[in-house]
Amino acid sequence: MSEIPKAYEPKNVEDKWYNFWIEHGCFTAEPARVGAKRPAYSIVIPPPNVTGVLHMGHVLNNAIQDILCRKARMDGKEVLWLPGTDHAGIATQAVVEKALRKQGVMKHRDDLGREKFLQHVWAWKEKHGGIIIQQLKKLGCSCDWSRERFTMDPAYSKCVQRVFVRLFKKGLIYRGKRMVNWDPAARTALSDEEVEMIEEKGHLWHLKYPLLDEQGRPKADEFLVVATTRPETMLGDEAVAVHPQDPRYMHLAGRKCLLPIQNKPIPIIFDELVDPKFGTGCVKVTPAHDNADYEMATRHNLPFTVVIGPDGRMTEAAGEDFDGMDRMEARQAVIEELTEQGLLLKVEDYVHNVGYSQRSHVPIEPYLSEQWFLKYPSVEASIKAVEEGRIVFHPDRWVKTYTHWMYNLRDWCISRQLWWGHRIPVWSKCIEATEKDACDAVLATINLAAQKGENAGELEELAVLLDNERLSKEQLLERAKSRSSEIKQRQILVCTSSAILADCLVANGFVQDPDVLDTWFSSWLWPFATMGWPEMTDTLKTFYPTSDLVTGPDIIFFWVARMIMAGYEFMGDLPFRNVYFTGIIRDKLGRKMSKSLGNSPDPLDLIDRYGADALRFGTMRAAPLGQDVLFDEKDVELGRNFCNKLWNACRFRQMQGGKSEGEIVPELLTSDDKWILLRLDAAIREITEALESYRFNEAAHVLYRFFWSEYCDWYLEACKAVLQGNDAAQKENTLAVMDFILSNTLRLFHPYLPFITEELWQGMGFNNDLPETQGGCTIMNARWPKPLDDDFKAHYGLEAKHAEFVEHKYELVRQGRNLRRAINLPPQKKVPYVFKPLNPVSDYEAAVLKCLLNAEKITIDPYYVPPKGTPSAHSPLGELCLPLEGLVDVEAEKARLQKELAKISAEIAKVQQKLDNPNFVQKVPPAVLEEHRRRLSEWEGKQKHAQAALEALEGQTPSSS
Numbered sequence: 001m002s003e004i005p006k007a008y009e010p011k012n013v014e015d016k017w018y019n020f021w022i023e024h025g026c027f028t029a030e031p032a033r034v035g036a037k038r039p040a041y042s043i044v045i046p047p048p049n050v051t052g053v054l055h056m057g058h059v060l061n062n063a064i065q066d067i068l069c070r071k072a073r074m075d076g077k078e079v080l081w082l083p084g085t086d087h088a089g090i091a092t093q094a095v096v097e098k099a100l101r102k103q104g105v106m107k108h109r110d111d112l113g114r115e116k117f118l119q120h121v122w123a124w125k126e127k128h129g130g131i132i133i134q135q136l137k138k139l140g141c142s143c144d145w146s147r148e149r150f151t152m153d154p155a156y157s158k159c160v161q162r163v164f165v166r167l168f169k170k171g172l173i174y175r176g177k178r179m180v181n182w183d184p185a186a187r188t189a190l191s192d193e194e195v196e197m198i199e200e201k202g203h204l205w206h207l208k209y210p211l212l213d214e215q216g217r218p219k220a221d222e223f224l225v226v227a228t229t230r231p232e233t234m235l236g237d238e239a240v241a242v243h244p245q246d247p248r249y250m251h252l253a254g255r256k257c258l259l260p261i262q263n264k265p266i267p268i269i270f271d272e273l274v275d276p277k278f279g280t281g282c283v284k285v286t287p288a289h290d291n292a293d294y295e296m297a298t299r300h301n302l303p304f305t306v307v308i309g310p311d312g313r314m315t316e317a318a319g320e321d322f323d324g325m326d327r328m329e330a331r332q333a334v335i336e337e338l339t340e341q342g343l344l345l346k347v348e349d350y351v352h353n354v355g356y357s358q359r360s361h362v363p364i365e366p367y368l369s370e371q372w373f374l375k376y377p378s379v380e381a382s383i384k385a386v387e388e389g390r391i392v393f394h395p396d397r398w399v400k401t402y403t404h405w406m407y408n409l410r411d412w413c414i415s416r417q418l419w420w421g422h423r424i425p426v427w428s429k430c431i432e433a434t435e436k437d438a439c440d441a442v443l444a445t446i447n448l449a450a451q452k453g454e455n456a457g458e459l460e461e462l463a464v465l466l467d468n469e470r471l472s473k474e475q476l477l478e479r480a481k482s483r484s485s486e487i488k489q490r491q492i493l494v495c496t497s498s499a500i501l502a503d504c505l506v507a508n509g510f511v512q513d514p515d516v517l518d519t520w521f522s523s524w525l526w527p528f529a530t531m532g533w534p535e536m537t538d539t540l541k542t543f544y545p546t547s548d549l550v551t552g553p554d555i556i557f558f559w560v561a562r563m564i565m566a567g568y569e570f571m572g573d574l575p576f577r578n579v580y581f582t583g584i585i586r587d588k589l590g591r592k593m594s595k596s597l598g599n600s601p602d603p604l605d606l607i608d609r610y611g612a613d614a615l616r617f618g619t620m621r622a623a624p625l626g627q628d629v630l631f632d633e634k635d636v637e638l639g640r641n642f643c644n645k646l647w648n649a650c651r652f653r654q655m656q657g658g659k660s661e662g663e664i665v666p667e668l669l670t671s672d673d674k675w676i677l678l679r680l681d682a683a684i685r686e687i688t689e690a691l692e693s694y695r696f697n698e699a700a701h702v703l704y705r706f707f708w709s710e711y712c713d714w715y716l717e718a719c720k721a722v723l724q725g726n727d728a729a730q731k732e733n734t735l736a737v738m739d740f741i742l743s744n745t746l747r748l749f750h751p752y753l754p755f756i757t758e759e760l761w762q763g764m765g766f767n768n769d770l771p772e773t774q775g776g777c778t779i780m781n782a783r784w785p786k787p788l789d790d791d792f793k794a795h796y797g798l799e800a801k802h803a804e805f806v807e808h809k810y811e812l813v814r815q816g817r818n819l820r821r822a823i824n825l826p827p828q829k830k831v832p833y834v835f836k837p838l839n840p841v842s843d844y845e846a847a848v849l850k851c852l853l854n855a856e857k858i859t860i861d862p863y864y865v866p867p868k869g870t871p872s873a874h875s876p877l878g879e880l881c882l883p884l885e886g887l888v889d890v891e892a893e894k895a896r897l898q899k900e901l902a903k904i905s906a907e908i909a910k911v912q913q914k915l916d917n918p919n920f921v922q923k924v925p926p927a928v929l930e931e932h933r934r935r936l937s938e939w940e941g942k943q944k945h946a947q948a949a950l951e952a953l954e955g956q957t958p959s960s961s
Helices: 010-023 056-074 089-102 114-128 131-139 154-169 231-236 291-300 327-340 379-387 398-406 435-451 456-460 473-479 499-507 519-523 538-543 553-570 603-610 612-621 633-655 671-692 696-723 728-749 754-763 790-795 800-822 843-853 890-915 918-923 926-954
Strands: 040-044 078-082 173-183 188-190 195-212 218-228 239-242 256-259 264-270 283-285 344-357 365-374 392-394 426-433 462-466 469-471 488-496 546-551 576-581 585-587 629-631 831-837 855-860 872-875 878-881
Touching: 010 603, 010 612, 010 754, 040 056, 040 538, 056 078, 056 131, 056 546, 056 585, 056 603, 056 612, 078 538, 089 114, 131 603, 131 612, 154 173, 154 462, 154 488, 154 519, 154 553, 173 344, 188 365, 195 231, 218 231, 218 256, 218 283, 231 327, 239 291, 264 291, 283 291, 291 365, 327 344, 379 398, 379 553, 392 398, 398 553, 426 435, 426 499, 435 456, 435 462, 435 473, 435 488, 435 499, 456 499, 462 473, 469 473, 488 499, 519 553, 546 553, 553 576, 603 612, 603 633, 612 633, 612 696, 612 754, 633 696, 633 728, 633 754, 671 696, 671 728, 671 800, 696 728, 696 843, 728 754, 800 843, 800 872, 800 878, 800 926, 831 843, 843 855, 890 918, 890 926
Parallel strands: 040 078, 040 546, 239 264, 392 576, 546 576, 585 629, 831 855
Antiparallel strands: 173 188, 173 365, 195 218, 195 256, 195 344, 239 283, 256 264, 426 488, 462 469, 462 488, 831 878, 872 878
């Protein structure tokens, strides 16, 4: 047993033990060790952005994962916590572009070209990519770093390509011209899930479109009125739509109106998509810039005029006066022109939801663009897995959110107009040839790849699109036998994951698609692609499906649902059995943390000031299951104080000397020994059950209650009656009980407080004589404490009556302390008590009472008759009296209490007056109202306490002083 230093210094402990764990391979999972007696446990880290830095959300998420993993190791499981980072396409590219613009290297990425720009991104990744990994290590994350993955590692990229090819072959991936969400800042398409709807105060402009007569001339004073929140888009209008059953407009069938500014006739169409109750019942139709208008245009064969380009500027089609103008500038210019022409009827204030890019934070544009789409696979199996409970959500309220989305799926736009990411593995070429010659051209390229060493299996894993017809290699061979002599322009698309074939295709004039895949297209493969898929590696066979996933509900669609579908599609099984959804970390005022508000603390700064264990424990104690976390730095201070308490308690035990972990002799157990053993049993049961139910904050609260209150505040203080005595055997037995409690307590704490528990486990010598794999090397592998069974309790005489007796004893002490508090005696002042027991009291119990009451002496007298007015407390054990003679100046104390009561009454009246005022109660925020009610309750409690003290003194005579 090495001597524990006087003070706990986290900085001296944390790096030392983390390096120890790494050097001894404590985090490394070994599939060969898994068996019936050592089950597998696995969890994959939600990969943070490769260039990201640690924030409080990461602290919460990764602390939970680490708790799960450390607990599983202590349960004797083989644990794989697989770490890694995500290339984060849009986010990383945006950061690098901003940096390069700031450095003057470029104005736009086109200035550099694709290859040079990507060199800059990889350089940025190499410089900043490891920061968050090092920060996770500072937090104490016990990941298997030997298996660290990055979504653009060569092996992972190969997985992404293979998945694309397989889905392409099945016809689930296709290319089409559709309306997409367009980010004009990043100049890329976005999925629906990447668009955040934000309520804005805007305007609704009512525009007049002149009706045309049969000769196509505007009719005087005859207009259709349309309302729009985006007047700049009217430059691309191709129709005005009304409902077919709207009697106001049925007479306009076949008529046209004039599109202002553009001065071109556009038809009046009838479509049931129009809501006749909205505005005038007339709707402008802009096919290329609105999803609903796109649908109507498709039905009515309208042209698709693009007036807003991919950069958010007006196109040539918008007209000479607007060409090149920013869309928001164009809005104002259009309004000015319509006003000048007398075609702006009115403007109304209007509150509506506007879609914003989650990454660029600019309004998105509905944009007509050719993109790659995916029809989701394995949907039915993925829905059933959650609905039938094979995958369990914690909390389960998220099941409804999940299933609602799954039953209303829209095809996923998977292409992005970026350069950083997985480039779409499709090569195309247009040739003028017969069908046979086209097929031969592709087959010749495949044969060339085979000659260059590509294996046959890889070349089978391809698909060809010939004139929009999907063909496998076998079908291609069959088509090559075609005798048709028709020569025409043919488009050939080859989809492959073979790098050799790709080079051959390029050499033969094929061009690769310039787009990259949505970042989530690589992330949805994370649970199995990180373990070696498509090869059935030992890791994949052993640790898939994973046990738990810890993530935020904000990515339930982006990631969780898609991983479930990918798991069933490519592994034929679910990817994880449990999903724990964390809450959002907010400040103590309930605001979401952000740099702009200045309310987002730097976790590394908190670790530096308080220690990683303090940050972990403070955060977890404040994090209810699946609810938002109101972060307050005081919680981290509490965590630090708790670590100090644990440190000092262990040091106190060490200072007593004696044999470490000696044998507990049942006959020498005191009532307090039995009580703390029973409280330990209760704590083990409560903590274990809470962790199994993912109630991490409840487990933290039980740990806090048991150790701080029950062990330190009560048991340790009671022990001093023995430790300060002369009975060596009794003292040795008490030390054995203390060691038993501390050994179990350190193990219970380890998942939450890994660093300090390791230091104390080794410092207390609890690792001695244990097998290397069961706590001898590290507390990490020590066995999780088991509840005390009936045989143990019977052997040591642990019965409920002992616990009940001690609870009564401690309640008597509380009341005794309140007696001195009521008459303003300081806690450190030693005073005499008299105890009138209902049953005989042993010398030990008397000594414990004296210790806990900080009494000068305690007289045990069943026949004691207290003088009138003597403060006393009653309990099931008897009556405790505090004789006042020589302790207080009765008259002075009465005067003090009367003065205090007057002050309390004034405060009560002040608060009550506010609470009796309906205007105050109805207008103040709920938190303020609750604070006033709490204040009233506190003052009333003080009043009752002071009144009782005054009444106790009323019976005393002046001579008592």
